[in-house]
Amino acid sequence: MRLIISADTHLGSPIRSVALRNPELGERLKQASFDTFRRIVEVAISETADALVLAGDIFDSDFPDLKSRAFLISQLTRAASAGIPTVLIRGNHDALLDHTTHGDLGPDIHLLHKGNPTVEIGDAMFHGLSFEKSHQENSFLPNYPEPVAGRVNVGLMHTSLGGSPSHDPYAPCSEQDLFAHGYDLWCLGHIHLPFERRSGSALAVMPGIPQPRHYGERFGGGVAVVTLVDGDPQLEHRNVGHLKFIEAELDLTDCRDQTEVLNKIGEALKSAQDPDLLTAVRLQITTARHTTDDLQALATELLESIDDVFLDKIKVSPPKTLIDDKANDLARLMRAEVQEDGFRQAGVEILEDLRNALPASIRDVLAEDMLTELLTEAIDEVSLSLHGVDPQ
Numbered sequence: 561m562r563l564i565i566s567a568d569t570h571l572g573s574p575i576r577s578v579a580l581r582n583p584e585l586g587e588r589l590k591q592a593s594f595d596t597f598r599r600i601v602e603v604a605i606s607e608t609a610d611a612l613v614l615a616g617d618i619f620d621s622d623f624p625d626l627k628s629r630a631f632l633i634s635q636l637t638r639a640a641s642a643g644i645p646t647v648l649i650r651g652n653h654d655a656l657l658d659h660t661t662h663g664d665l666g667p668d669i670h671l672l673h674k675g676n677p678t679v680e681i682g683d684a685m686f687h688g689l690s691f692e693k694s695h696q697e698n699s700f701l702p703n704y705p706e707p708v709a710g711r712v713n714v715g716l717m718h719t720s721l722g723g724s725p726s727h728d729p730y731a732p733c734s735e736q737d738l739f740a741h742g743y744d745l746w747c748l749g750h751i752h753l754p755f756e757r758r759s760g761s762a763l764a765v766m767p768g769i770p771q772p773r774h775y776g777e778r779f780g781g782g783v784a785v786v787t788l789v790d791g792d793p794q795l796e797h798r799n800v801g802h803l804k805f806i807e808a809e810l811d812l813t814d815c816r817d818q819t820e821v822l823n824k825i826g827e828a829l830k831s832a833q834d835p836d837l838l839t840a841v842r843l844q845i846t847t848a849r850h851t852t853d854d855l856q857a858l859a860t861e862l863l864e865s866i867d868d869v870f871l872d873k874i875k876v877s878p879p880k881t882l883i884d885d886k887a888n889d890l891a892r893l894m895r896a897e898v899q900e901d902g903f904r905q906a907g908v909e910i911l912e913d914l915r916n917a918l919p920a921s922i923r924d925v926l927a928e929d930m931l932t933e934l935l936t937e938a939i940d941e942v943s944l945s946l947h948g949v950d951p952q
Contacts, residue, residue, distance in 0.1 A: 561684055561712065564604040565784040566800075567615035567749025568769045569597050570653065572628045578774055578840075578872070585840055585870040589773055592802040592838070593620075594631060596771035599800040600783055601635045605642045607785060607798075611681050612639055615749030615767075616651025616691070616718030629656045633665055640668035645681055647672065650690035651718040651749055652730055657690070672716060678705050684788070687743070688716030696731040707742040712788055715743040718750045738764055745786060745793045752777050754784075756795060763793040771801045775842050775872055778805035803838040805872060812847040813879045818858075821850065826862050832869050840872040852876050877936075898935045907935065 571593050578586050604612045619628060636646045645668040650657045659671055670679040672688030679686050685708045689700045700717060707713040719731040721738075730750055738746055739759035746764035754768030769780035781801030787794045808828040815821045825843070832839045845855060855874050863869060897903055911934075 561610045561682055561788040562607060563611050563613050563714070563745075563747075563786045563788070564600065564607060564609045564798075565613045565615065565747045565765060565767050565786060566600050566770050567718070567747070567767055568617045568651070568752055569593060569600070569614070569771070570617055570620040570769070570773065571597060571632065572625055573620035573773055581873060582871060585872065588838060588870065589771075589803060592771050593773075595802045596800050597632075597635055599802070600770060601639050603783060603785075603798050603800060604639055604644050609644050609785075611684075611686070612636070612644055612646045613686075613714070613716060613747045614646065614648035615688075615716050615747045616649050617653045617749055618648065618651075619654050619656040621653060621655070625656065626662075629662060632656075633669075636669045637666055640666070644668075645670060647679060647681070647686045647688065647714075647716065649673070649688040649716045649718060649749075650692075652691050652695060654691065674703065677703075684712040684714050686714045686716065691718060691731075698731070699733045699737070700731045701733050701737055701741060704741060707744075712745075713743040714788075715741070715746045717746060717748055719748060720750055721748070735759075735764065745788065747784075752780055754780060754782065754797075756784075761792045763795060765793075765795060767797075771803065772805055775805045775807070775840075801837065803840060804834070805840045805842065806832060807842045807844055808832060809844045810846065811879070812845060812850060821855075822858060822862065825855070825859055826866075829859065829862055829866050829869055829871075833866065834868070838868050838870065840870045842872045843874045845874060845876050846879050847876060848879055850876070 572590060573593055578589060580586075601612070618632060619625075639646060647670045648657070649672050656662065657665075657671060659665075659673070665671060670686070671690070672679065672686065673690040674692070677687055677689055687705045689703060700719070704715060704717075717731070717733070717738075719733050722732065722734055735757055739762050744762055746762075748764060748766040751766055752769035753766070755766050757764045763786070765784045765786065767784040768782065769777050770783055772778050772780045781804060782797045782799050785796040785798055787796075808831070810824055810828055812821055812824060815824065828843065829841060832841045843855070843859065847855075852874055855876065856871070859871050859874065863871060898907075
């Protein structure tokens with residue numbers, strides 16, 4: 561049996577935090593989620609899969625976007641017409657998959673939930689439970705059906721497992737307990753970073769987000785292909801994303817004039833071109849003389865003649881000679897201070913207050929794991945200001 565496993569497609573995600581910086585990139589990312597889902601179905605068809613497995617968060621929000629739901633049905637119907645059934649569960653974002661409100665998805669499209677937790681496809685039994693509300697504090701595992709003896713047993717679960725720095729604890733479940741349940745394969749969703757875990761012949765796979773939505777998700781972009789041979793899962797990966805995020809580091813310290821600056825930035829942007837993918841570039845620039853706004857204007861102008869490359873963000877930091885300069889005693893004291901536990905805890909609390917004041921759609925720009933990055937940027941700005949450069 562051959563399965564294509566995906567999760568966290570977040571169809572129609574507005575990507576407002578990115579769109580605030582670059583509206584064109586935001587629109588491209590929104591469309592990319594749909595283009596990527598088409599490619600997932602194409603992979604399932606080309607691989608002659610026995611089933612397509614979607615482990616939650618197919619949609620991004622509970623906004624009643626029936627056009628997105630119609631898109632999903634049309635794509636899964638295309639897979640069904642090629643003889644490929646779909647098995648899926650609701651994640652914490654998936655109100656549009658509420659079967660009691662919107663009805664069934666169609667023939668050979670199996671939404672698993674507490675009223676219908678198991679479906680048989682070929683030689684395998686697929687078991688899954690869906691989120692009934694947007695947050696599930698307790699483990700789903702005790703309510704999963706027992707494995708069926710003599711059959712391949714595949715579980716679908718949307719879970720943070722034991723926790724992740726960038727994700728709240730949703731339906732938490734330890735890996736040890738997961739494997740102890742006795743299934744041959746677990747198809748997981750929720751954490752956007754791909755990974756796999758094995759215990760004996762059993763496999764748990766988190767395919768990651770198939771289309772990264774921002775720089776922090778840059779390691780996604782694929783789906784898992786699992787072949788079950790005598791209950792022993794063999795894992796491969798396929799790239800399906802339409803847009804990737806990369807970082808390019810530039811040192812402009814020795815540039816003598818604007819021409820040299822333009823040439824260096826242009827070379828970095830051109831080298832980001834990929835014949836198969838759109839690319840969003842984060843420029844990490846070392847400079848003592850150029851402001852963020854000036855560099856942003858130059859990069860934006862250059863991109864007018866560079867196809868399929870977008871500017872995600874420019875981050876400016878001072879060269880080491882400035883960091884070590886005696887005039888930077890204040891910056892050095894600040895760097896030492898931000899490592900203190902009390903300071904960091906205060907920073908976490910301030911971030912949380914700010915997050916609560918933001919619309920839910922852009923709260924990710926102030927995630928707790930971004931505290932170090934935000935503090936570093938702030939100190940670098942102070943360092944540049946001490947030397948007569950306004951980083952804004």
